[in-house]
Amino acid sequence: MSVETVQETLQQAAQQSAASGGGFSPLLTGLVGTLVVLALYEYWHRSSREYRMVANIPMPPTLPLLGQAHLAAGLSNAEILSVGLGYLNKYGETMKAWLGNVLLVFLTNPSDIELILSGHQHLTKAEEYRYFKPWFGDGLLISNGHHWRHHRKMIAPTFHQSILKSFVPTFVDHSKMVVERMRKEAGKPFDVHDYMSQTTVDILLSTAMGVKKLPEGNKSFEYAQAVVDMCDIIHKRQVKLLYRLDSIYKFTKLREKGDKMMSIILGMTSKVVKDRKENFQADTRAIVEEVEETPKQRPAATKEGLRDDLDDIDENDVGAKRRLALLDAMVEMAKNPEIEWNEKDIIDEVNTIMFEGHDTTSAGSSFTLCMLGIHKDIQERVYAEQKAIFGENMLRDCTFADTMEMKYLERVILETLRLYPPVPLIARRLDHDVKLASGPYMVPKGTTVVVLQYCVHRRADIYPNPTKFDPDNFLPERMANRHYYSFIPFSAGPRSCVGRKYAMLKLKVLLSTIIRNYIVHSTETEADFKLQADIILKLENGFNVSLEPRKHQVVA
Ligand code: HEM
Secondary structure (H helix, E strand, O other), X not given: OOHHHHHHHHHHHHHHHHHOOOOOOHHHHHHHHHHHHHHHHHHHHHOOHHHHHOOOOOOOXXXXXXXXXXXXXXXXXXXXXXXXXXXXXXXXXXXXXXXXOEEEEEXXXXXXXXXXXXXXXXXXXXXXXXXXXXXXXXXXXXOOHHHHHHHHHHHHHHHOHHHHHHHHHHHHHHHHHHHHHHHHHOOOOEEHHHXXXXXXXXHHHHOOOOOOOOOOOOHHHHHHHHHHHHHHHHHHHHHOHHHHOHHHHOOOHHHHHHHHHHHXXXXXXXXXXXXXXXXXXHXXXXXXXXXXXXXXXXXXXOOHHHOXXXXXXXXXXXXXXXXXXXXXXXXXXXHOOOOOOOHHHHHHHHHHHHHHHHHHHHHHXXXXXXXXXXXXXXXXXXXXXXXXXXXXXXXXXXXXXXXXXXXXXXXXXXXXXXXXXXXXXXXXXXXXXXXXXXXXXXXXXXOXXXXXXXXXXXXXOOOOOOXXXXXXXXXXXXXXXXXXXXXXXXXXXXXXXXXXXHHHHHHHHHHHHXXXXXXXXXXXXXXXXXXXXXXXXXXXXXXXXXXXEOOXXXXX
């Protein structure tokens, strides 16, 4: 209700009251009653334990009842990000905001972030993830407690290194296909994200989901577009007070659009599961390997603080192992009466991983190509490294061993993920009060704590000249001197990204294939980027590059 409407209603009520000879009109009584209730509510809220506890944490300008909710009103997703970052710059490394009575505390100090992400104390996902529920059900990304622990334990091994190695030829095939598809764009600017999103959907279908025949026509692209639109809707629901309320949201146009997107998304994933179940032949697909008897030595570069279950799985296996890729493993688990796993578990995880596994890497690969187009000297170093690896045979297929040699390309990818982390923030609900390390702050149990990777990665005290694109930030000696939690594009700790190694391997194969076939150009600079953070970080104005085929080099 606007101030004008309130004034008009009060005047109307006063006139009614005068007309009725000065007695109380029902409208005036109702209004005064509502104001008294709201004032009492605000008084109660301000005297609550949590309100008093965080009183010393800075916050942007606030309004009674709304808190800071009005600051997002009427803004686009891109504007919300830039306004939010402006406030963080102004108020310092730790800030709070109230969305009505929901308390959010934003963290950008690595020591604070370590308190939240490391260990098993604060594993519960924030309430804001509930808008994903109709999509992911109880999938890994949003589930909690025993369900999450059980699923994590069963799913992490399906990303074992031996499975990933077996995916490399498929990564190569799809990379060559997208190189061919992009040939029609050569010489003119285009949005490379359109190509990266389709190809990352196809790669996921062919690897983790084991699909042999990809959906016909434009289906993968249509799915990828529906995911982008759905993320936009979910983001709006997270930040706009009125959309948060189911009772209001269900009558909006946004919900109608959301329903349409969900039917495209769920239509695709349920077909994938159905096909896989009908063609289930686990034994012909299983990877059987004899793992050495003694656990491998931990690589020196792996810092203890950043170790996760994926490292343990790769390093501590001994004996003969039979392994299956994700969807095959889940279908087999559902058939095994001794394992707690059912049809819904399969669907939930397919939906979760189809989303997490494609949109993140399509943003990551698109940002990297833009950075290579803008920073030609760095692109030349990447190409020189590729020449050193592939020699005279620049068009041969890339192998797993080749990817191990791509140290500079790896630094370029990591530096891109530093400046443009595809998941720019994550949120947890505190299960206990926490004393922060960044100041004399206590954050109460129940608070939504928002970890802002985007901001941590741009701290000047950690990365001198923080906005400069400098892949050498990831030289081992520089990394050794930084706080573990100052680079967390894949999150960290027990709830870190289960697809981290898959993502890095796929990005290397894809980018190596593109860069051996094309010179990437860009007429833009980073100053032209209009970032928008609707769940996954993107460019509102498109990932615009142009491609020049490298001479005499056509994909074999
Ligand atoms: C550059 C690529 C990627 C980035 C930057 C990324 C980043 C992240 C981050 C930050 C989280 C934690 C999210 C949160 O706590 O809210 C996460 C979780 C997750 N990611 Fe990724 N991810 C990437 C690729 C992938 C891929 C390729 C897959 C699967 C194939 C995947 C599957 C998952 C899953 C299942 C989770 C939930 C893990 C759990 O809660 O136990 N991600 N990812």
